[in-house]
Amino acid sequence: MKLSSHEEGGVMILEPKGKIMGGPDATVLHDQLHDFIGQGKKKVVIDLSKVEWMNSTGLGILISGLTTLRHNGGDLKLARVTEKIESLLTITKLITVFENYDNVEDAIKSFS
Amino acid sequence: MAGENKNSVSITVPSGPEQVSVVDEFLENHLRERKISDDIIADLAIAVTELVNNAIKHGNKNRVEKKVIVCIVFQNNKVEISITDEGDGFDPETIPDPVAEENLLKEIGRGVFIVNSLMDSVEYSFPSGGGTRVAVTKKIV
Numbered sequence: 001m002k003l004s005s006h007e008e009g010g011v012m013i014l015e016p017k018g019k020i021m022g023g024p025d026a027t028v029l030h031d032q033l034h035d036f037i038g039q040g041k042k043k044v045v046i047d048l049s050k051v052e053w054m055n056s057t058g059l060g061i062l063i064s065g066l067t068t069l070r071h072n073g074g075d076l077k078l079a080r081v082t083e084k085i086e087s088l089l090t091i092t093k094l095i096t097v098f099e100n101y102d103n104v105e106d107a108i109k110s111f112s
Numbered sequence: 113m114a115g116e117n118k119n120s121v122s123i124t125v126p127s128g129p130e131q132v133s134v135v136d137e138f139l140e141n142h143l144r145e146r147k148i149s150d151d152i153i154a155d156l157a158i159a160v161t162e163l164v165n166n167a168i169k170h171g172n173k174n175r176v177e178k179k180v181i182v183c184i185v186f187q188n189n190k191v192e193i194s195i196t197d198e199g200d201g202f203d204p205e206t207i208p209d210p211v212a213e214e215n216l217l218k219e220i221g222r223g224v225f226i227v228n229s230l231m232d233s234v235e236y237s238f239p240s241g242g243g244t245r246v247a248v249t250k251k252i253v
Contacts (some may be wrong), residue, residue: 021136021161023129053154055162056222064219084154091229092222093211 001025001051003032011043011108012036017050020058029058033065033076042074045107049080059094066098075099079107114138122183125164127172127197135164135182139193142184148191148252155230156193156250162223163195163246171199171244186252190232194247201238 001018014033020026036044044065051058066076077099081089089095101107114123123138125131139160143153164180172178178198185192208215210222228234231248238244 019136019157021132021157022165023132025133053158055158055165056220056226057165059222060219063217067217084151088158088226091226093216097216 012041014046020054022057030061043111044076077107079104120185124181126176127168127178159227167197171197189253190251192249196245198243
């Protein structure tokens with residue numbers, strides 16, 4: 001998995017690319033989310049359009065980011081979720097936990 | 113270490129977290145050779161990486177000298193994949209329900225549930241010499 005990020009209107013946008021399956025790769029996303037929190041950046045959107053698939057390790061990282069951000073007065077929202085990942089979110093009922101937007105712009109606007 | 117004959121291939125890896133992606137690459141390469149659809153490949157890759165993660169972390173307790181064996185057997189219209197570790201075994205019935213309201217925000221505990229959801233069959237066995245063997249099947253046509 002590769003990871004890039006940028007800021008738009010005070011919201012951090014994370015763009016993972018590839019597969020999130022566990023192992024050393026997965027810690028990169030976890031660490032980046034927790035670095036944002038440490039820097040006081042508490043509004044985060046993860047653009048999942050370039051993630052081929054993820055397993056429960058990836059879902060656990062999303063949950064960890066979500067709960068930590070919410071406990072610190074922020075939030076984590078998802079954008080451009082692929083069909084495969086949406087199916088996993090549905091199976092695990094996490095679709096009821098995450099706010100999920102069709103595009104990054106709408107996800108950013110939802111913070112205002 | 114990899115082995116193969118016409119309809120089956122296998123790989124044996126030590127119990128290190130970096131081995132999950134090694135197994136995934138091995139699996140996906142063999143599935144693509146058989147012209148299996150991307151959707152089915154993704155389901156199999158998700159399930160197998162879940163089970164290899166479990167075998168390394170919970171079965172072999174990340175002890176690098178302990179091995180995980182992944183065997184892929186192609187049959188007429190399905191593939192069977194087994195994952196065998198050298199751990200102490202476990203009772204899959206004791207895993208808490210990850211979609212219960214009180215467990216929804218837990219970071220772990222979804223792997224076996226996801227495997228059961230994506231595969232056509234999942235069977236656990238516990239060889240007399242120790243370890244856990246999980247065999248999953250999925251239709252590929």
